Amino acid sequence: MRLTHADRAVDPSTSATKGDVAAYYEAVAGQLLPELKGRPVALLRAPHGVGEETFFQKHPGKAPFSGVHVLDAGLWPGHGPLLEIRSLDGLMGAVQMNTIEFHTWNARMPRLNKPDRIVFDLDPGEGIAWADITRGAELVRDALLDLRLRCALKTSGGRGLHLVVPIAARWPVDVVRAFAEATVQQLADAHPDRFVARSGAAQRVGLIFIDWLRNGDGATTVAAWSLRARPGLGVSVPLAWDELPMLNGAAAWTLANAKERADQGDAWPALAPQSLTAALQAVNASA
The missing domain is CATH 3.90.920.10 (DNA primase, PRIM domain)
Structure with missing residues (x-):
């Protein structure tokens, strides 16, 4: 899909652009999409970039997201229909609408009342x-x-x-x-x-x-491999427990270096x- 305003600054602290965000998510889609597929997602959107006003979106709005799947409203009775991202098209559609963070439910469809x-x-x-x-x-x-x-x-x-x-x-x-x-x-x-x-x-x-x-x-947590809409654009990265003593902080990985970490494979145990x-x-x- 065509990404508009790809050169627009998203994070003034690093000069990262909307195009950089899209490139990152395309690069880690193999790790991120399994975290998103099958779960309702809440999107943290930052229309004016990091440091400006952000908002969560978990229901379809007036402007549709290209590739983002709208779920049956009956899955969560008494609430509006939820969103799911199943593909790279959906991931890029969310980025096109200035999404920085992806947050997921603890349950999978169709049993949203039974967390896994x-x-x-x-x-x-x-x-x-x-x-x-x-x-x-x-x-x-x-x-x-x-x-x-x-x-x-x-x-x-x-x-x-x-x-x-x-x-x-x-x-x-x-x-x-x-x-x-x-x-x-x-x-x-x-x-x-x-x-x-x-x-x-x-x-x-x-x-x-x-x-x-x-x-x-209905509560959500930021997905593994998602960026964070904060200065530096940190990334939520899976760890092995034996790596913890060697880590210097929870924002050790950012937009700048998380792709290399993803290329090493998933550290989570099965x-x-x-x-x-x-x-x-x-x-x-x-x-």
Whole structure:
């Protein structure tokens, strides 16, 4: 498709253009499209570039996106139809409409009320060093292992880290959300000098908020390999756990170098969907 205004600046801090964004997404489409296909997507659009006003779009608007698939409204009763990106055409259609970030649901079609993953987003407050964030991620991982749940890891592309737990798509979203909240509350109770279970900047000064709200009905998380609409255009990149000690920050990869990382292959382990039954029982018993 024809990309209009390809030379328009998107990120003044790096002089990256809309054409650069399109070239990046074309280069990593092989990694990004499997993250998008089969899941509703929310698009973060930045019509005037990074640092200016942005907005999320998860329903079709008046101007259609070329190649972006509009889903049956019956998939999410009581709401408007959702969007899905299945192909490179859809990816480029979203970029043409000034999309920078791609955020996905935790469930796949057609069972949007049955998540197939749980996301724990480590969101550091003011005064938190990178070493504290990496140690926090290890503590969350170990707590999940105690519940017999393995998790994958990725950078947020900003300041934090995301832990992703693949689960069998059997439990209603409200059950999964309650499990995530209870797990985070137990971690906050066990490590009050490190974690907090309540959102809000004032609540997490000197602490890490483990964002369990990513697991609610209709909630989304930035997809692996998505750019972030922030100065520098960081990228959310999958990691192997043994890479974490060598990482200097969650924005280690950007538009400028993430393609080379993608060319090395996906660092995520092939984790099979896991049963949540024993973990639910353990968390409920502790509560």
